[in-house]
Amino acid sequence: MLKIDRLNEIIKNTVDVIEKSKNEIFDIAEGARRECKHIEDELNLVRNQTLEIIRQVDELKLQEVESRHRLMIVSKNIKEFNENDIRIAYERAKDLQIQFIIKQTEEQQLIQKRSDLERRLKLSRETTSKAESLVSKVGVAMGYLGGGLMELSEQLDDIREKQTLGIKIIKAQEEERKRVAREIHDGPAQLMANLVIKTELCEKLVDKNPIQVKMELNSLKELARVSLKDVRKIIYDLRPMSLDDLGLIPTVQRFIANYIDETKQNVELLVFGEPSALAPIAELAVFRIIQESLNNIRKHAHAKYIHVKLEFIAESIKLIISDDGKGFDKGNVKSKDIDGGYGLLSMKERVDLLNGKLEVISTPGKGTKIFASIPLQINEG
Numbered sequence: 257m258l259k260i261d262r263l264n265e266i267i268k269n270t271v272d273v274i275e276k277s278k279n280e281i282f283d284i285a286e287g288a289r290r291e292c293k294h295i296e297d298e299l300n301l302v303r304n305q306t307l308e309i310i311r312q313v314d315e316l317k318l319q320e321v322e323s324r325h326r327l328m329i330v331s332k333n334i335k336e337f338n339e340n341d342i343r344i345a346y347e348r349a350k351d352l353q354i355q356f357i358i359k360q361t362e363e364q365q366l367i368q369k370r371s372d373l374e375r376r377l378k379l380s381r382e383t384t385s386k387a388e389s390l391v392s393k394v395g396v397a398m399g400y401l402g403g404g405l406m407e408l409s410e411q412l413d414d415i416r417e418k419q420t421l422g423i424k425i426i427k428a429q430e431e432e433r434k435r436v437a438r439e440i441h442d443g444p445a446q447l448m449a450n451l452v453i454k455t456e457l458c459e460k461l462v463d464k465n466p467i468q469v470k471m472e473l474n475s476l477k478e479l480a481r482v483s484l485k486d487v488r489k490i491i492y493d494l495r496p497m498s499l500d501d502l503g504l505i506p507t508v509q510r511f512i513a514n515y516i517d518e519t520k521q522n523v524e525l526l527v528f529g530e531p532s533a534l535a536p537i538a539e540l541a542v543f544r545i546i547q548e549s550l551n552n553i554r555k556h557a558h559a560k561y562i563h564v565k566l567e568f569i570a571e572s573i574k575l576i577i578s579d580d581g582k583g584f585d586k587g588n589v590k591s592k593d594i595d596g597g598y599g600l601l602s603m604k605e606r607v608d609l610l611n612g613k614l615e616v617i618s619t620p621g622k623g624t625k626i627f628a629s630i631p632l633q634i635n636e637g
């Protein structure tokens with residue numbers, strides 16, 4: 257039991273880790289996408305700046321050529337221009353040359369920056385597309401893995417429940433044996449012991465006091481009758497032989513008559529359809545469901561009216577047992593506890609084994625309804 261719990265814990269942790277890893281990969285892809293966008297924005301800015309600076313460089317170049325030309329003319333026509341004109345032309349040409357060189361350097365730097373950004377953008381796009389493909393591949397793989405593990409975990413829960421049920425059934429069998437042993441010990445065994453004592457007494461008295469012997473024999477007969485009745489009841493509880501001798505319906509009728517006798521509750525039995533031959537194991541299941549349901553009603557429900565409905569249809573038998581008792585909240589039944597009630601659980605297990613269906617509908621204060629449907633013919637292996 258512990259191993260299954262441990263395994264289940266490991267599986268659940270693994271599923272958690274898978275979920276977290278999925279999110280982390282998603283974050284990586286998201287980060288790469290954001291980086292791309294950032295580089296694209298910066299590249300656009302740098303591209304515009306480059307265009308602008310190229311334009312400025314071209315313009316400066318023209319101005320610079322034109323200023324050099326002017327300097328040449330001024331220098332050659334000393335008659336027309338004075339010294340000051342020459343100096344101005346010279347300074348302008350020099351100034352424009354410096355400006356041109358500075359702008360040209362700026363232009364080269366921007367072009368360098370642009371190609372760096374273009375290279376980074378290419379790399380970043382590659383990373384994004386790899387991350388995106390990873391997200392989808394890992395997503396699918398992890399989806400499968402996670403789903404598979406969850407399924408496994410559910411199956412483990414199921415196995416654990418079955419293990420618990422197995423232990424409960426063994427306990428129940430033991431309890432049942434103890435109960436039968438106690439019943440035989442307190443009832444028939446006690447009576448038989450009395451019978452032996454009384455027979456010995458009769459033996460001693462037979463010559464001396466025939467009248468008392470007659471009386472003792474009478475009480476002896478009564479003792480034998482009571483113990484026979486007890487033995488019959490014990491046998492009946494173990495397995496009603498009338499199931500084999502008389503069939504299902506008369507056995508159920510008898511059981512209900514007896515129940516009414518003991519509890520004074522109103523039980524109505526309704527049979528629909530043509531009772532057809534059921535596999536013995538299915539017959540026993542129907543009987544046990546009625547027996548356990550009525551025992552539960554007697555023990556827990558405090559009901560006034562009880563209906564037992566049996567319906568034979570083409571390939572199955574339907575069974576409804578309803579009471580108007582106090583009902584219960586299924587969520588509160590600690591079915592998973594080892595020591596909890598096993599009546600409802602073993603009913604369910606019995607029906608499951610026969611490929612049938614069982615449903616318990618109960619609301620506190622509004623009574624309980626048990627629906628069961630069992631196939632008529634069962635392959636008993």
Ligand SMILES: Nc1ncnc2c1ncn2[C@@H]1O[C@H](COP(=O)(O)OP(=O)(O)OP(=O)(O)O)[C@@H](O)[C@H]1O
Binds near residue numbers: 553556582597624
């Ligand atoms: N007809 C009913 N009316 C009210 N409560 C019910 C009815 N049937 C079952 N219950 C509730 O469901 C619980 C589980 O029933 P279940 O038959 O499994 O166990 P149990 O009767 O307590 O014990 P066991 O059957 O093992 O002797 C009961 O303890 C009771 O609280």
Ligand SMILES: [Mg+2]
Binds near residue numbers: 551597599600
């Ligand atoms: Mg019960």
